[in-house]
Amino acid sequence: MSEQRQTHIIGYGTLVLVWVLLLLLTGTTIAVSRVDLGALHVWAALGIACLKAALVIGIFMHMRYEGRLLRLSLLTALVTLAIFIGLTFFDVLYR
Amino acid sequence: MTDPTPSAAGSDRGFLARKGEGSTILAWITSTDHKRIGLLYLYAILSFFLVGVVLGLLLRLELLAPGRTIVDAQTYNALFTLHGVIMIFLFIIPGIPAAFGNLMLPLLLGARDVAFPRLNLFSWYLYMTGALLALTALFTGGGPPDTGWTFYVPFSARTTTNVSLAVTAVFILGFSSILTGLNFVTTTHRLRARGMGWGRLPLFVWSLYATAWVQILATPILAITLILILAERLLGTGLFDPARGGDPIMFQHLFWIYSHPAVYIMVLPGMGVVSEIIPVFSRKPVFGYWAIALSSIAIAGAGSLVWGHHMFTSGMSDMAILVFSFLTFVVAIPSAIKVFNWVATLYKGSIALDPPMLFALSFVLLFSIGGLSGLILGAAATDIHVHDTHFVVGHFHYVMFGGTGFAFFAALHYWLPKIYGRMYNKRVATIAWGFMFVGINILYFFMQVAGIRGMPRRYYDYLPEFAALNQIATVGSWILAFGLFLMFGNLLRGVLSGEPVGANPWGGATLEWTVPSPPPEENFSVEPVVTHGPYDFREAGVL
Amino acid sequence: MSLAPHRDEAGDRLGMWLFLFTELLLFGGLFLLYGVYLARTPEDFIRAGGELDLVLGTANTVLLITSSLTVAVAVSALQKGARSLTLGMLGITVLCALIFLVNKGFEWRAKIDHDIYPGSKRLLAGEGGESVFYSLYYLTTGLHALHVLLGAALLGWVGFRIRGGRRDGEGAVLENVGLYWHLVDLVWIFIFPLYYLIL
Numbered sequence: 021m022s023e024q025r026q027t028h029i030i031g032y033g034t035l036v037l038v039w040v041l042l043l044l045l046t047g048t049t050i051a052v053s054r055v056d057l058g059a060l061h062v063w064a065a066l067g068i069a070c071l072k073a074a075l076v077i078g079i080f081m082h083m084r085y086e087g088r089l090l091r092l093s094l095l096t097a098l099v100t101l102a103i104f105i106g107l108t109f110f111d112v113l114y115r
Numbered sequence: 116m117t118d119p120t121p122s123a124a125g126s127d128r129g130f131l132a133r134k135g136e137g138s139t140i141l142a143w144i145t146s147t148d149h150k151r152i153g154l155l156y157l158y159a160i161l162s163f164f165l166v167g168v169v170l171g172l173l174l175r176l177e178l179l180a181p182g183r184t185i186v187d188a189q190t191y192n193a194l195f196t197l198h199g200v201i202m203i204f205l206f207i208i209p210g211i212p213a214a215f216g217n218l219m220l221p222l223l224l225g226a227r228d229v230a231f232p233r234l235n236l237f238s239w240y241l242y243m244t245g246a247l248l249a250l251t252a253l254f255t256g257g258g259p260p261d262t263g264w265t266f267y268v269p270f271s272a273r274t275t276t277n278v279s280l281a282v283t284a285v286f287i288l289g290f291s292s293i294l295t296g297l298n299f300v301t302t303t304h305r306l307r308a309r310g311m312g313w314g315r316l317p318l319f320v321w322s323l324y325a326t327a328w329v330q331i332l333a334t335p336i337l338a339i340t341l342i343l344i345l346a347e348r349l350l351g352t353g354l355f356d357p358a359r360g361g362d363p364i365m366f367q368h369l370f371w372i373y374s375h376p377a378v379y380i381m382v383l384p385g386m387g388v389v390s391e392i393i394p395v396f397s398r399k400p401v402f403g404y405w406a407i408a409l410s411s412i413a414i415a416g417a418g419s420l421v422w423g424h425h426m427f428t429s430g431m432s433d434m435a436i437l438v439f440s441f442l443t444f445v446v447a448i449p450s451a452i453k454v455f456n457w458v459a460t461l462y463k464g465s466i467a468l469d470p471p472m473l474f475a476l477s478f479v480l481l482f483s484i485g486g487l488s489g490l491i492l493g494a495a496a497t498d499i500h501v502h503d504t505h506f507v508v509g510h511f512h513y514v515m516f517g518g519t520g521f522a523f524f525a526a527l528h529y530w531l532p533k534i535y536g537r538m539y540n541k542r543v544a545t546i547a548w549g550f551m552f553v554g555i556n557i558l559y560f561f562m563q564v565a566g567i568r569g570m571p572r573r574y575y576d577y578l579p580e581f582a583a584l585n586q587i588a589t590v591g592s593w594i595l596a597f598g599l600f601l602m603f604g605n606l607l608r609g610v611l612s613g614e615p616v617g618a619n620p621w622g623g624a625t626l627e628w629t630v631p632s633p634p635p636e637e638n639f640s641v642e643p644v645v646t647h648g649p650y651d652f653r654e655a656g657v658l
Numbered sequence: 659m660s661l662a663p664h665r666d667e668a669g670d671r672l673g674m675w676l677f678l679f680t681e682l683l684l685f686g687g688l689f690l691l692y693g694v695y696l697a698r699t700p701e702d703f704i705r706a707g708g709e710l711d712l713v714l715g716t717a718n719t720v721l722l723i724t725s726s727l728t729v730a731v732a733v734s735a736l737q738k739g740a741r742s743l744t745l746g747m748l749g750i751t752v753l754c755a756l757i758f759l760v761n762k763g764f765e766w767r768a769k770i771d772h773d774i775y776p777g778s779k780r781l782l783a784g785e786g787g788e789s790v791f792y793s794l795y796y797l798t799t800g801l802h803a804l805h806v807l808l809g810a811a812l813l814g815w816v817g818f819r820i821r822g823g824r825r826d827g828e829g830a831v832l833e834n835v836g837l838y839w840h841l842v843d844l845v846w847i848f849i850f851p852l853y854y855l856i857l
Contacts, residue, residue: 029737030730039727046719046850050712053855062696065851072847080730081840082833089304090675097679100332100419101686105693107420107438108368112694114434230669297676305669335680339687343797351777352793354691360702360786365694369687 028085038079045072129536129633147232148636152239153218154534159239160214161603163205163246168599170198175558175592178585181577191575192261193276197253199264200281204288205246207519208377211384212330213242213295215526216323218534220299222627222634223317225308225643230301238294245288252280263573265374268355268366272347279348286341289334292380296330299323308626310645317625317649318401321408322387325415329376329383333419337373340366364429371422379418381515382482383411385522386453389475392529393457395623396472397464398658400650403456410449417446427495428502436495443493450486454479469621470544474525477552481517485510488563503573506566509559517555524551527606532616536632539609547605550598557591624648624655667830674834678841681805685845688798692852695790702787707856709774710795714765715854718758719846725754726843729813729836736829741820744832748817751839755810762803766796795853802845809839 049068057064078084083094130150143151174194177184186194217235221228229235253259256277262270271278303324307316316324343366346352353359355366394401401407423431423439457479466472488510492498501507532538565584570577577585619628626643627634647654696703732747773780774792781789812835820828 030734032731032734035727035730035734038730039723042723042726043720046716046723049851049855050716053851062852062856065855066848069848069851073844076726076840076844076847080726080843081837090672093672093675093679096328097332097682101683103420104336104372104683104686105690107423107435108372108690108694109697110438111364111368111423111431111435112697114432115430230666231673234673293677293680297673297680300676301669301673304672305666331676331680332683335683336687339684342801343687346776346793346797350796352797353776353789354793354797358786359782360695360699360788360790362694362698365691369690372687 028082030079030082030085034079038075042072042075045075127631127633127635129631130636131535131633145236147228147236149217149221149228149232149235150534150634152235153214153216155239156209156217156242157214159243159246160206160210163201164210167198167201167206168596170194170201172592172596174198175589177575178577179589180586181579181582183575186575188575189258189261192263192573193259195573196260196263200249200260200285202515203264203377203381204285205249207381207515208292209242209288209295210381210519210523211388211526212299212323212326212380213238213292215388215523215530216295216299216384219530219627220302220320220323221306222630222638223320223625224302224306225311225626225639225645226302226306227638229298230305231298234294235298238291238298241287241291241294245284245286245291248284248287249281252277252284256280265370266341266344267370268344268347268363271344272355279345282341282344286338289337289341292330293334296327296334299327300331303327308643308645314404315645315648316408318390318404318407318411319384319387322383322390322411325411326380326383329380329415329419333373333376333380336369337377340369340373343369364426364431367426367429368422371425375422375425376415376419378514379414381519383414385478385482385519386411386414388522388526388529389457389478390453391623391625392471392475392525393460394650395621396467396469396475397461398467398622398652399460399464400648400652401456402459402462403452404648404650406452407456410452413449413452414446417442417449421446421493424493424498427498440493440495444490447486447490447493450482454483468545469528470539470541470548471525471529471621473545473548473552474521474528477548478518478521478525481513481521481555485513485515485517488513501566503571504566505562505570505572508572509563509566512559512562517559521551524548524602529621530627531606531610532613532620533627533632533634535610535613536615537609537611537613538616538620539605539613543601543605547598547602550594550601552598554591554593554595554598558588558595559591561585561588561591619657622652622657624650624652624657628657665827667827670830670834671837674837678837681841681845685798685801685848688794688801689848689852692794692798695787695794696856699785699787699790702785703791704856705785706788706791706795707853710854711765711768712854714761715850718761719850721754721758721761722843722846725751725758726840728754729839733829733833733836736820736832745817745821748813748820752810752813752817755806755813758806759803759810762799762806766799798849798853802842802849805842805845809835809842813839 045068049065052064052068053061077094083091130148143155146152173185174191177186177191177194217229256279257275258277260274260276260278260281262274262276262278266278266282303316303320343352343354347355353361355361355363357363390401390407420442421439423435424443427436427440488506492501492507492510528539528544561584565581565588568581568584570581570584616632618631620632621628624647626645629643630639652658728747728751732744732751735743735747769775775781776789776793776796781792816828816832816835819831
């Protein structure tokens with residue numbers, strides 16, 4: 021109803037640019053994994069993965085051009101997953 | 116659209132008998148009409164409910180006296196597992212959303228159908244497939260499953276009974292539930308009639324909407340948990356086996372991450388039904404529309420944070436017990452908000468004690484008893500005392516049967532005249548309600564008393580000092596069963612040969628009462644435009 | 659049905675996204691277990707993860723990212739009316755998917771030949787954390803591979819639909835199947851660092 025989206029055509033250039041960025045980030049995450057960062061390691065890997073995921077969701081999956089409804093829904097799903105994982109760690113970390 | 120005068124009823128059977136196609140079974144099971152699918156669900160769900168009731172009666176009969184009464188221990192284990200699986204996955208979870216959600220949601224929104232009608236029929240087939248597989252698990256393999264409906268490891272990974280098939284069945288049922296949720300969220304967003312803003316949604320729609328989100332976001336966790344059980348059994352993954360680095364408590368986390376929110380999948384739609392009925396039979400706009408609407412969302416949200424309260428004695432960390440205990444108390448707030456608003460709606464209303472209202476009012480009472488005994492279980496200290504006793508069993512039956520079950524019966528009495536265009540005998544309905552109300556309270560109250568005194572659950576035998584309490588509870592189960600028998604007989608008679616009713620027998624102001632009973636295939640002959648709220652009886656011209 | 663079919667592309671897309679959320683949560687359960695067991699026995703996880711084939715893993719990452727690009731290009735191309743480009747891009751995507759699966763097969767084969775699979779003698783004798791790591795590895799990549807297979811099949815189906823010239827709403831169908839394919843890529847984006855790069 022209020023969430024009507026104009027069909028937004030993404031240019032080939034933008035798509036290829038995103039692809040190059042994704043490949044660069046893949047290289048980066050492999051390079052970072054060779055450096056000894058201790059516990060930071062996992063967080064660095066996850067950080068880069070989130071960045072890549074954001075690129076895929078935002079551009080390839082058109083989320084940047086979607087209305088409020090889809091964005092809020094995505095946020096709800098991600099927050100729910102984060103809560104499920106987060107609250108479980110109240111058990112795991114304190115046992 | 117606000118015409119309250121009853122249209123000519125009786126001769127026109129609406130969607131029940133479509134012209135040309137007739138009403139052969141084939142025409143029904145290939146129909147994508149939401150009303151027909153809703154009825155298909157209703158028939159299936161009621162059949163499985165009756166199976167579950169018989170199993171429950173057998174359980175109570177076994178507990179009539181200490182020692183072996185009618186079955187041995189293994190059979191008893193199978194009986195309570197099947198009673199649980201059937202009642203939870205085949206009756207309570209799909210009960211109100213799949214049957215009444217499908218029947219009423221498009222009518223309440225002023226829509227032609229749900230957003231994905233073919234997907235809707237597909238989810239009914241999934242439901243039937245899952246249900247039949249679950250029943251097949253009874254008679255094939257190494258005997259009926261004996262794990263309890265929770266499928267806890269390590270037992271579920273090792274027992275030789277037919278757990279794998281039962282788990283597969285539940286997986287399919289979960290998929291059906293997800294598709295229904297997905298359909299309802301999309302329908303609510305995309306197919307509201309003109310003028311139907313969010314502030315004019317009937318409260319039942321709000322509750323279905325909140326439920327649908329929980330179905331979408333929590334059910335996948337059940338799916339993966341069931342896949343993991345299958346992997347344990349068939350591939351020997353050892354993910355929950357301490358000897359191989361696994362942790363059985365993680366299974367309980369995953370299981371309850373779904374199954375606690377599922378409790379709200381079960382009860383939220385019931386609350387929605389009650390929110391529809393109370394204003395109509397009080398002849399008064401609902402008190403605190405937004406409070407009730409938003410508390411549905413709040414319950415869905417907060418209900419997803421409290422799964423750990425099923426695990427206080429599992430060996431989980433003390434920190435987690437503290438956090439989950441606190442969050443459990445938080446979830447009581449939105450539930451209480453609803454109860455306060457229902458009571459405030461009744462205040463100074465012109466109350467008509469028709470059968471739907473009786474069931475709705477007893478929902479409020481029984482749900483409150485169940486909810487308050489839930490607080491005893493939510494507090495970690497008292498929970499450890501009553502954990503795994505009949506107190507817990509009594510508690511969740513108050514919530515599930517006294518709550519959702521009674522709301523389901525309220526919905527039957529409220530909407531069946533709309534669906535079939537015929538009225539049941541109200542006097543018999545009231546008598547049936549009386550038996551059920553008395554029976555349920557005898558059954559579960561004395562169960563709770565036995566539990567507080569130490570009667571453990573899941574045993575077919577017990578110490579002689581619990582004999583008197585168990586006998587009273589078993590007698591309660593017979594009274595309840597008699598009431599059920601009377602109610603279903605009366606409803607059946609009403610559906611087949613009751614007095615024809617007009618479009619609006621109860622004087623409701625929501626959209627479904629503006630179409631004839633039974634509704635025509637296309638729902639609304641003219642696309643409706645909504646000009647007033649769902650409980651503005653004066654505006655709707657029915658007051 | 660006597661009534662005109664009802665087309666609502668925004669509604670279809672909402673439905674598709676809701677479905678993707680359920681997939682996200684499905685894999686989320688496995689990632690939850692991964693996180694918990696990683697926190698318990700990080701050394702075992704690092705040792706086990708070091709044995710995975712980084713070259714094949716990286717190759718598969720590049721394949722999936724590329725296939726994501728080609729699907730996105732296919733969607734844009736169809737919107738612009740360039741049907742042959744769309745079909746070409748879909749072809750490349752399905753090819754990428756198949757090579758991915760073949761790689762995956764080689765990888766699993768090599769591990770199984772080294773006596774590494776759930777319940778194998780070597781894992782039963784080793785540390786608990788390693789056994790858990792490999793069980794999760796097989797489950798997660800196995801479930802993912804099933805999604806790759808399904809996604810590829812769907813893409814092929816859409817391709818034939820478009821080639822057959824069925825014009826009614828094929829853009830929306832391609833878009834939704836494309837969304838599904840991107841989800842497959844998204845899941846892999848997390849599998850790759852968590853399983854192959856824990857060093």
